Amino acid sequence: MTGPIIAAVLTYVLMLAAFRWHRLRRFHVSVMVFIICFDVAMPFYLVSTRDWGTRLIDHGDILSFGVWMHFGLIVTLYVLYVIQVQTALRILRTSKQAMDVEALEAVHKEHRAQGIGILLARGLVIITGGILAEPASALQIMNA
Numbered sequence: 001m002t003g004p005i006i007a008a009v010l011t012y013v014l015m016l017a018a019f020r021w022h023r024l025r026r027f028h029v030s031v032m033v034f035i036i037c038f039d040v041a042m043p044f045y046l047v048s049t050r051d052w053g054t055r056l057i058d059h060g061d062i063l064s065f066g067v068w069m070h071f072g073l074i075v076t077l078y079v080l081y082v083i084q085v086q087t088a089l090r091i092l093r094t095s096k097q098a099m100d101v102e103a104l105e106a107v108h109k110e111h112r113a114q115g116i117g118i119l120l121a122r123g124l125v126i127i128t129g130g131i132l133a134e135p136a137s138a139l140q141i142m143n144a
């Protein structure tokens, strides 16, 4: 496994903990904000440290299904993050305002359902990223 994949797997474990212990509000919010920043920074880091011209154009990887699947999942994840932050702000606002229990419950439900989608999308982003980073070892696993 390459460094960025190991880092991403570790942040995934942290994310699972923040998902599980959402009632620890400060822990939950700070971990999730950190992970969103991590995911936004990762493409910049990869672009600055790798030779994408050779990989995508010269080797023709830009036409591969794996690259587009990975890209599509990343876009999905970013869209889910935007919606998730919106519901998070609604939770914070609604819980501060006068008690509208039903509205609060509905927005919690939404945030939870999207959260499950985020866990799924992020897991798949890391898996497809791992396959793209190490095509040789992935093939060994498939042939074993």
Ligand code: HEM
Pocket: 015, 019, 022, 023, 025, 028, 029, 032, 033, 036, 084, 085, 088, 089, 091, 092, 108, 109, 111, 112, 114, 115, 116, 118, 119
């Ligand atoms: C900037 C990002 C986020 C912020 C500010 C945020 C904020 C919050 C807040 C304030 C709560 C209520 C905590 C409580 O129970 O008192 C909450 C609940 C929760 N959050 Fe987040 N969250 C964020 C991202 C995420 C992400 C990315 C996930 C999933 C991977 C997630 C999953 C959950 C879940 C499952 C709950 C419990 C919902 C329920 O009450 O059933 N959150 N979040």
